Amino acid sequence: xxxxxxxxxxxxxxxxxxxxxxxxxxxxxxxxxxxxxxxxxxxxxxxxxxxxxxxxxxxxxxxxxxxxxxxxxxxxxxx
Numbered sequence: 001x002x003x004x005x006x007x008x009x010x011x012x013x014x015x016x017x018x019x020x021x022x023x024x025x026x027x028x029x030x031x032x033x034x035x036x037x038x039x040x041x042x043x044x045x046x047x048x049x050x051x052x053x054x055x056x057x058x059x060x061x062x063x064x065x066x067x068x069x070x071x072x073x074x075x076x077x078x079x
Contacts, residue, residue, distance in 0.1 A: 005061045008076045015077060029078055033070045037062060 015024070024032075044058040065073065 005057070005064045011077060030074065032077065033065065033073045037065055040065075 040061050
């Protein structure tokens with residue numbers, strides 16, 4: 001699996017810009033991993049017909065996040 005399903009450089013830019021107006025507290029930062037996975041799963045409901053149910057873009061994103069894990073995800077965004 002490649003890392004092209006999630007661009008951490010772009011995510012850090014978005015978070016940085018957001019935090020200029022409203023800083024995230026530690027609880028929000030720690031739960032961002034789960035919020036992202038939930039939003040991807042919700043997206044699956046709307047766009048399930050994008051591909052084969054065995055291999056579609058949202059599944060690849062979830063697989064990538066599962067492989068990376070919560071701790072590494074957090075470190076890549078906030079370190």
